[in-house]
Amino acid sequence: MNVKIKVIETEYPDNIVKNEFYINHFKEQGKDINRLLEAFGRNERRIVNNNNDTTLSMGIKASLKALESANLTGDDIDLIIFSSQFPEYMCPTQALIVHNAIKGKSDAIVMDLNVNCLGMLVTLDTAARQLLQNHKLKRALIIGADYASIHMKRSDEFTYPMFGDAGCAMILEKTDEECGFIDSDYFTDSEKCSAVMYPACGSSSYYKDTTSYDDMKFGWSECNDDVIHIAVNSIKKLLKDNNLKVSDVSAFCLSQFALPLANGCIDRLRLDSEKVIFIGDKFGYTGTSSPFMAFNEGVKSGKIKRGDYVVFWSIAATKTACSVLFKY
Incomplete structure (x- = not known):
């Protein structure tokens, strides 16, 4: 089952x-x-x-x-x-x-x-x-x-x-x-937990007279951390734990936050670029649905077929990440 x-x-x-x-x-x-x-x-x-x-x-x-x-x-x-x-x-x-x-x-x-x-x-x-x-x-x-x-x-x-x-x-x-969920892998580093906050003011400050309109919006401190190694290490571990090689995977549906993330994974994992689906150029960064917007593109275009191994990976503010392995 x-x-x-x-x-x-x-x-x-x-x-x-x-x-x-x-x-x-x-x-x-x-x-x-x-x-x-x-x-x-x-x-x-x-x-x-x-x-x-x-x-x-x-x-x-x-x-x-x-x-x-x-x-x-x-x-x-x-x-x-x-x-x-x-x-x-x-x-x-x-x-x-x-x-x-x-x-x-x-x-x-x-x-x-x-x-x-x-x-x-x-x-x-x-x-x-x-x-x-x-x-x-x-x-x-x-x-x-x-x-x-x-x-x-x-x-x-x-x-x-x-x-x-x-x-x-x-x-x-x-x-x-003979398909379905296989495994997952997590990574968390909370050292810079205050780098990205929403609402920036904290919900307890919503109704204070000193809180401005912008204070209620998304608070972002510039993050220069290299997160590509987090994705690469997690994907390698996930595949190794399940006796699979990178070449066994038909599609990689990653966070669509930035193109360098996709390209970095292609370079460091030595992936066929056709296997990494990037739709951030058409839809922007859609947050929680991001890797699944890519997955949908792969399924609807025929790039991803039943029986294919698919790796999903994404990361959240400020650094907690997850990879999931599925056989579609």
Whole structure:
């Protein structure tokens, strides 16, 4: 018995914002970000530009698409986990609202999970292990969504032009097929835990007269750490632990935060560049759903096929990372 990824679907705004907008925006502030955008691999990103789309709404739409693709209903889902670092609501859980939207059954388990940009990957690991351990559960709906752009300071060239908005949903299902979840590996270094904070002021300062609008936004201190070695070491360990070689893996779906991360893994692991899927040039950095936006691209384009080994890896603020090995 194992747990497979049955379907994956995504949801994102129709509004495409190209680099030119951000170049002009920061030029007015006396900043030239052309080389920065080029280094990060940005060309365009999907940005919410209406009063209707939210983290929650994108998660719900992706969930409904996934159920339709799998020919299932809310009654078929035993576990719902919603991952986000920018939830629309802290109370109730977003998973509870998804449960209502899909007309879920009364004995379903619902919960939210926040590991920042790492959230959906940890959700995949958590949900797969819970399905394997609990004989009462057959299927899980896992969701990762972030309406990130609204939370970025417009004066911060390292975040405002980098993020995009998107949601992703996957249905996991128990199976007797020769596929599914294999293993995971974690890394945590908390030394610089205050380098990235949201809200920057802390939630207890929301209502203080001394708190400015920008104080409530995403707080980013420039991080120059080389995280490529974290990815490389984790992936090597994960494969070694499961008696696999890099050449056995058909696709690497990594964090889409920056193109040098993908290229660094290609160089240090000696990967075929075609196996590393990068969509950060089209969608920007979508946070928690980031590696799964790449996975969706691979599945829908036919690059990733049933029976392929797939490695997922991502990292969260400020340095906690995870890699997951699946046989799709």
